[in-house]
Amino acid sequence: EPEVTQTPSHQVTQMGQEVILRCVPISNHLYFYWYRQILGQKVEFLVSFYNNEISEKSEIFDDQFSVERPDGSNFTLKIRSTKLEDSAMYFCASSEIATSTDTQYFGPGTRLTVL
Amino acid sequence: ELKVEQNPLFLSMQEGKNYTIYCNYSTTSDRLYWYRQDPGKSLESLFVLLSNGAVKQEGRLMASLDTKARLSTLHITAAVHDLSATYFCAVDVLNSGGYQKVTFGTGTKLQVIP
Numbered sequence: 001e002p003e004v005t006q007t008p009s010h011q012v013t014q015m016g017q018e019v020i021l022r023c024v025p026i027s028n029h030l031y032f033y034w035y036r037q038i039l040g041q042k043v044e045f046l047v048s049f050y051n052n053e054i055s056e057k058s059e060i061f062d063d064q065f066s067v068e069r070p071d072g073s074n075f076t077l078k079i080r081s082t083k084l085e086d087s088a089m090y091f092c093a094s095s096e097i098a099t100s101t102d103t104q105y106f107g108p109g110t111r112l113t114v115l
Numbered sequence: 116e117l118k119v120e121q122n123p124l125f126l127s128m129q130e131g132k133n134y135t136i137y138c139n140y141s142t143t144s145d146r147l148y149w150y151r152q153d154p155g156k157s158l159e160s161l162f163v164l165l166s167n168g169a170v171k172q173e174g175r176l177m178a179s180l181d182t183k184a185r186l187s188t189l190h191i192t193a194a195v196h197d198l199s200a201t202y203f204c205a206v207d208v209l210n211s212g213g214y215q216k217v218t219f220g221t222g223t224k225l226q227v228i229p
Contacts, residue, residue, distance in 0.1 A: 042219050
């Protein structure tokens, strides 16, 4: 069964460093999302992406964040200058059609630890 | 701003018992989801509810949606230990451009005691 994959599974970085989290969505999906979950807390929406554009973003997704689909398979989340409070689990998700009955399929997540 | 609230936040129940988790949301929604999350794991989709009165069942779990009351319930029948997990509801609103923005509830941590 097709699935969303994410790499790395765990990323440790120093405060102020840039990180890139990678996702490979399900191959025929067109809509891509990033969420984060601070340990023990609820899942928070960051951004949705379609047709090489951001279609929605939350207040969390400030200028330090960016997303990109550099090729036909990868979808990346970049944090330019990490802060301690960026430490969280980051989930990528994809769906075939955003406005249909299709649900979002989540990847296994990348745990980001900022020291 | 859309608010999604779940209760209870924690639920400890004995095997064999029934219980209901509630999800209230503050604005008209296009779609409501229920997810399961095991500790340290990703989110697993359980149900997608699309319309008022929708009811879906899978095994010991049944989800329903009342869009007029802006309320969804997840009912657990004859709980077993394997159902222990955190359950999230999430509400989907289309923005003006027609794209999804999903807002998650606070989660309900369910512990089923043998």
